[in-house]
Amino acid sequence: MPLDLDEQDLVAERGAIIAEIMMLAYWVNSTTEYCVFAEFSGHVDHFRVEIARSKDAYYDKIASTEFYTRYSGDESWKITPMDHLRAKRDHLKHILDHCEIDVAGMDAVQRTTETYNF
Numbered sequence: 310m311p312l313d314l315d316e317q318d319l320v321a322e323r324g325a326i327i328a329e330i331m332m333l334a335y336w337v338n339s340t341t342e343y344c345v346f347a348e349f350s351g352h353v354d355h356f357r358v359e360i361a362r363s364k365d366a367y368y369d370k371i372a373s374t375e376f377y378t379r380y381s382g383d384e385s386w387k388i389t390p391m392d393h394l395r396a397k398r399d400h401l402k403h404i405l406d407h408c409e410i411d412v413a414g415m416d417a418v419q420r421t422t423e424t425y426n427f
Contacts (some may be wrong), residue, residue, distance in 0.1 A: 319391075323378055326394040327356065333401035334358070341408055345401070354378045354390075358397050360410060372400075372410055 312320065327349055334347035337360075344361040357375040361367045376393045404410055 323391065323394065326391070326398055327378070330356075330358070330394065330398050330401060333398060333405065337401055337404050338364070341404060343404060343410070349378075356394070356397075358401075360404075 331347055331349075334345040337343055337345045342363045344364045344367045346357070346359040346361070348357045349355070350357075354377050355375065356378050358373070359370050360372040362369040362371050374393075374397065376390060378390045378394060400410070
């Protein structure tokens with residue numbers, strides 16, 4: 310079923326911000342010591358961004374967030390998926406501008422991740 314014009318505009322805006330986040334993640338990885346993982350799962354409209362202390366210590370996550378990029382039908386959300394996307398874009402811009410992470414804006418990782426070699 311074709312999308313109406315409002316839906317087309319939202320899909321285009323969401324796609325542009327997702328592409329910008331991916332590009333910023335590339336730039337942060339290329340120009341700073343931080344290691345950024347950005348993953349979009351299109352089949353469920355899920356987005357994940359993780360930031361590690363360095364490329365050598367990529368397992369040492371210092372900030373992490375994940376969310377769905379569109380409403381699930383529940384319009385009572387206080388922060389919209391588009392607000393989440395814009396905020397993550399702005400966090401990556403902050404890293405590039407200031408070479409530091411605005412951890413208050415990202416969901417800080419509260420646990421230690423153990424890695425195993427198989």
